[in-house]
Amino acid sequence: MAEKFTRADAEAGELLLDTNNPRFGLSRAATQDEALEMLVRGARLKELWDSINSQGWVDFEPLVALSKKVDGKWVVIEGNRRVAALQTLLEPERLPPSLAKRVPQISLLAQQSLKNQNGQKPLTLLLVDNRHDADAFIGFKHVNGPASWGSLAKAKFAQSMFQRLVDDGKDRPSALLAVQEALGDTNSTSIVRMIMAFKVFEQAIANDFISAEQLEDGVMGFSHLYTMMPNPASRVFLGLGEQAISAASITDNPVPPDKLENLNYMIGWLFGNETAGKVIKSQGTDRPKLQKVLAATASRETLIATGDLSQAIAELGLDVDDWRNRLTKLEKQAKDLSTDLFDLQDELAPDIAADAHRRAVAAERACKSIARTLAESNQKDLFGND
Template identity: 25%
Template sequence: MLSWLEETSNLEELASSMIQNGFFDHEPLIVRTTPDPQKYVVVEGNRRFATIQILLQTDAAVAADLEFDFEVEPTAEQLDLIRVVPCVVVTSDAEVRKFLGYRHIGGIKTWSAEAKARYLETEVEGAAAAGSVNPFKDVGKRVGTNALGVRGPYLALKTLKVARDDLDLGETARTVLRERFGVWNRLLNSAEVRTFIGLGDAMDYAAIQSRLTQLSRPNLKMVLDDLVPQAGTRLALLQDSRDVTTYGRVLANDAAREALIVYRDLDLAAQVADGSTLPQKLRNITKSLDLLVRNIDSFEIGSSEVEAAASLFNMARSLNVLVKDRLDGED
């Protein structure tokens, strides 16, 4: 554990702060009692505790061969300031969960979106097992948020677990959970996205459990795939949570969704879903082309540019023929 914290956290910066300022008494360690009255388990403040161990070269730090490399070694007086630090002692798992939930969900020291969701899932399942009529509301009260603030992360995590464990979407689901969970959580705030993957408008605990067994694997796969880079691409199709509203509108529109599948371009698909008339769409395209013509000297021209322009010209001619044919047919 000590080695892992040293590798994954910036403990050296924390150590420098402790040497200069000592331990901040207003942020005590939270420790849990154990059957041995002389031993405690640190449940909050492990980075700070690990830093202290390395600075003081405790047996655990020496055994792990961990030490900080400072240009100027700390003095004995500086180290004495961190030999005794304030702690708050809790005596039960319930106290631990209550404290961590309030501090990291609704408090000032919030966890990552994934960490919040994992904690909330445990609390919701526990409340439901204990007979809570509305576990989302009850857990929300304990951690300083509302039912929506609990339900959203819970639903996002549970849906990914179903995708991973039951729908054979393990690799993609794990990637989204590990790297894109914040965007995924935001996605499930969209009614269009929830409807598309089969969650619908389920709000209470029992309805959500039922809906989780009725998810559409193909649709869920499509949405998850859009969150991770595909073969031959460097970026995911859905890169930013600010695009969620647009993405939801595209999913809800058959023609726009088909355009998204074919061209893998959210902006293009959004144009299909925006409800503009054909003349409006053509005027927008014309403006874009006019801008290209005006700035043609700013581009380097080669064979690929000539081919692209020829393709555009041919497509414009085809569109012109189709529009005229439609008009003649209506006459």
């Protein structure tokens, strides 16, 4: 990877923000100043301003930029928050007055680290010819490294890299493997789910089932949609098929036209929209409930009609929380029985002891069946074996 980088120096004013950045909605910015405003509003720059003012600019990690200049400037594809922090400290007047007030006055230490007698001190850049060459570096840093992205930004990066590789002629399995390696992920199935969920999300936005402004991390739990992908009932509900998804499944607009109404409901149940209210309060308990409802026609129709997940679950005649509570009680009772047996063992008549043994064996057999079923279910969730 190292041979694909060359180094260069540049002043902060010679840098452009990347309007294709997968975070903060920069693709909606018409100008660089608008992109700067978006970062000031949504990228938590205060910690960077404070750090630069208290320690000065420390050029410990180079910015990554495309080697081909645009209007005489370099487009930074890794390090946009740092660029925005520097540019606003040096030129707060680029921001509207209401936002400029947020920017602290640049400290003497920061000025000394960023300026000299000839003007601004140069910053170190790593230049790449194209985004492919930076994918591995950016993917590892943000997915596994210290500057971690949220699940939505990871998915957008994975989808973007996958699509670029396919457009360049790579076959889909090879493209998927390259994305997997770039993200440092050992499970190709999780990458497929991530990309498919992002494609579904894009389709929901295109159909106005949810607004584009809600796409950014922190506004909603994108992982809700991502974790629905392994579930066969969820896929059937969206028209994605019962079979496990693969690299071949990844297409634009994966939900067929006759299932768009279902997609509208799904987005509503997961995130809330004008059609349906959000029913996922806790992913650990509510998501499995929703998946069970989707698998049963009567319960599904109840949820569509009422928007009440509890009522839809009642249609099934089972309740996950109630089942878990009963299992918890069983565990406690079993421990108590085991403890009490030590005190009662000598008092048990032979016929009572034999009956107790028979019941204990039957209980053991039932508990082993529960444990085995749960273990198999966990393996399916982990490895994607639907």
